[in-house]
Each structure stands twice: as C-alpha cells, then as structure tokens.
Amino acid sequence: MKKAIPYRIYIIHQEQKHFLQLKEKIEDLWKQLPLKSYPLEIVENPSETILITDKQFSIGLYIATFESKKSESCKKSMELLINNRVDIVPLVKDIEQANELIPATLRKVNALSLNNSYSFKSVAITLILRLLTTYEKRKLFISYSRKDSAKLADQIWEALSKRGFQVFLDLYSIQQGVVDFQERIETELSNMDFLLLIESPNALQSKWVEYEILFALKQRMGLLSLSWPDVLRPNSPLSRDLLNHRFEIEKSEFHKPDNTVSSSQLEEIISKIEFFHANAILRRLRNLMSGVIYELEARNVDWNFEKVTSLIIKNNTALDHYYYLNFVPRIPDVYDLFKLDTWKSSETIKPQNKILFHTKLPIQENKENLLDWVRKFRKSQMYDEDFLLYKLNEILGGSSNDE
Numbered sequence: 001m002k003k004a005i006p007y008r009i010y011i012i013h014q015e016q017k018h019f020l021q022l023k024e025k026i027e028d029l030w031k032q033l034p035l036k037s038y039p040l041e042i043v044e045n046p047s048e049t050i051l052i053t054d055k056q057f058s059i060g061l062y063i064a065t066f067e068s069k070k071s072e073s074c075k076k077s078m079e080l081l082i083n084n085r086v087d088i089v090p091l092v093k094d095i096e097q098a099n100e101l102i103p104a105t106l107r108k109v110n111a112l113s114l115n116n117s118y119s120f121k122s123v124a125i126t127l128i129l130r131l132l133t134t135y136e137k138r139k140l141f142i143s144y145s146r147k148d149s150a151k152l153a154d155q156i157w158e159a160l161s162k163r164g165f166q167v168f169l170d171l172y173s174i175q176q177g178v179v180d181f182q183e184r185i186e187t188e189l190s191n192m193d194f195l196l197l198i199e200s201p202n203a204l205q206s207k208w209v210e211y212e213i214l215f216a217l218k219q220r221m222g223l224l225s226l227s228w229p230d231v232l233r234p235n236s237p238l239s240r241d242l243l244n245h246r247f248e249i250e251k252s253e254f255h256k257p258d259n260t261v262s263s264s265q266l267e268e269i270i271s272k273i274e275f276f277h278a279n280a281i282l283r284r285l286r287n288l289m290s291g292v293i294y295e296l297e298a299r300n301v302d303w304n305f306e307k308v309t310s311l312i313i314k315n316n317t318a319l320d321h322y323y324y325l326n327f328v329p330r331i332p333d334v335y336d337l338f339k340l341d342t343w344k345s346s347e348t349i350k351p352q353n354k355i356l357f358h359t360k361l362p363i364q365e366n367k368e369n370l371l372d373w374v375r376k377f378r379k380s381q382m383y384d385e386d387f388l389l390y391k392l393n394e395i396l397g398g399s400s401n402d403e
Helices: 016-032 066-070 072-083 095-101 120-132 146-162 181-190 207-218 237-241 263-298 334-342 365-375 385-396
Strands: 007-012 040-044 057-063 088-092 138-143 165-168 194-199 222-227 246-248 302-307 310-314 322-328 354-358 381-384
Touching: 007 016, 007 072, 007 120, 016 040, 016 057, 016 120, 016 263, 057 072, 057 120, 066 095, 072 088, 088 095, 088 120, 120 263, 138 146, 138 207, 138 263, 146 165, 146 194, 146 263, 181 207, 194 207, 194 263, 207 222, 207 237, 222 263, 263 310, 263 322, 263 385, 322 334, 334 354, 334 365, 354 385, 381 385
Parallel strands: 007 040, 007 057, 057 088, 138 165, 138 194, 194 222, 222 246, 322 354, 354 381
Antiparallel strands: 302 310, 310 322
16 A cells, blocks of 8 residues: 555646745745655646546645636646546635636635735645645634733634634633633633633733643643733743743734734734644644554554545455544544544445544543443444554454454
C-alpha cells in the first residue's frame, strides 16, 4: 500500500500575480505546520494530462476575474475538476462582483472575497484547512472581561462566525438566569478546541479568566493570548506560560474609548487565530498518530492513510483482515461514532474492525454516559490514547474481535 499522501490544491486563474502570491502563502504555511510527512502539490490550471484519482485529497480554487470568465482553458479546468468530484472554492476581489464573475456551476455561497476581511494568507489558511481536516466545526471559546473588552470580543465573535467558527461568547451563548454559571462554563470549555484570551487590564485581575485559562491548559486546548497595547502583565508562572502564545495589538490600530481595533488589525488577528487553531489541532493529531505509524513501520505492516485523520491497516494473519483506525484529537462526540459506523471503503472492513482513538482528556460524566449508551448499540470500538499501542499489538498479533 502506498504511504505518501498525494495532497493537491488546484488553482484555476488568468491572473499570474495573484496565483504567485497565493502559491507562496500556501507553501510557506505548509512548511510552518507539522506536515512534513504529507507532500503537497499545487497544480496551476489543470488539464486532461493531470491524473486525478480517488486516492488523492484535493481542493480547487477558482480566481474569478473578467479574464478567467472569458477563458476557455479555465472553463475546461473547472469541468475537469467537477467531473472528478473535486470541490472548487471561488475567490473574487469584490463580493459585489460574485454574481457577475462566478459561473453557475460553482456555489457562490462558498465564495471568498478579498474585500470581505480576507487576505491571500487567509485564503491559503482556508484552503489548507478544508484540504486537511474533516472538522465540520472549528470550536473556539473567548475568555475576556466584560468590563473593558465587551466590544472587542463582539468584534472578534462576528468576524470568526463569518469564517465558519463555532464561537462561545458568554454574552450571546449563556441565557440570563442560568443557575450554575461555572458548570455551564466548564461544559462549554470541554467542548472547545481552542481558547482565545483577550488580555486586558481587567482580564488580568479576573479570577474567572484565570480559571478558564488553567482549564484550557489542563485540557491541552489550543491557545492564543490577544494582548492590549502596553498592558502591564504580572510576572507570574501563568503569564510566562502564555509567552509563546501571545499576539500584541498594535497601539496605532487600537481605538479608545470603545476598545476596538481597525479593520486591518482585525484581519491580522483573525488570520493569526486561524493559523494557531490549525497548528494546535494538527500537533495534537500528530502526537496521537505518531506512535502508531512508528510501530507499523517498525513491524513492516501494510498500511495507508485514508485521510489525514485515519489509517487503513492489514494485519499479518492469513485471514487478511483490514482495520480502519480513526483518530480524533479531542473529546469525541456522538457524531464521531456515527461517522465511524457509516464510513465505507473499497476494502471489506467489518464493523468490529473500525476503531476510534481519541486524545485522553477529562470528560464530563453526562457526556461520558451518553457516549457509553450509544456504544452499546454498535460493534465499532472507541478508546482513549492510553490504549493505542495495546490495541495495535492486539491487531498485529493476529487476534480478532469476531464473534
């Protein structure tokens, strides 16, 4: 089985300057993310000579201009990708031109616009995330002080929501009259991938904010601290922990007295959040999968990536059993089990040979009870990372779960 993942980004265009800018951003980001094992190919204006197979993980980008609209080669490139079921994301300079420039064969609702808080870096991040991850939701918790950062938090909440993030902001996410506020905060934090701290003078004095940061560190969530200009930080262990996860707002881009930021600074903040979020998820995923891949290689086992979050392996017995291993770098939910159950492959894989491994994190009792209840009705399996090598040894040793 071939082990290299053939990732491809197809870019259809008649604008060489934009193509080169975007290509540079994509390649630069790919190098920064923990993706050395995953080769990426950027294909310009694909033609019939390009081989597209189901074993590739691909996404297309159509740079919509008046020139590309008139181009027959661009039309043929789009038809080629559409016929091979490759999703194409349209990109326009001005969202007002979307209806005029984007062909009917593409979904305008998915369009990215350079005048709608997107830069070439943001476009590159969006393409990489759609190419790599199977996350339907990117979940983020905003930790802040209402006393001085409510408007800034609202500004960020709106921008992230437009980018497809599921954002928890207590101002909108908790109804008035909730009795156990701390329990609700814990529930929401445990369901998030990432915490954004707005590091303001009042936040640094808040016990609630301190609690949320410590909870996020304990949960090994992704973390970014957005620091006010000239804010005085205490010389504490917690503050030092945030040192490598801090982005400082430029003083000239910070507006008082409402404590908001300029549109250009907001764009930079959102891009930084997207990058840190992707990096955190991929690093957690790499940590979860690296031991398994090392063991498979050491034993010379036949295996392949199904996608960046899963593997198919064939054990060394005469029975020729295939196994599907799916990795979730967070606390799993019921939908993860549903996807595991309904996943299909060209290989014959029995339900009991589908296994979900997840990051070991503290899990609330009610959520754990729900997952246990759902698992009673299916043969597929689920284990935290502590059982990874044990289960792998069981598979490679030839034992089977057949009943």
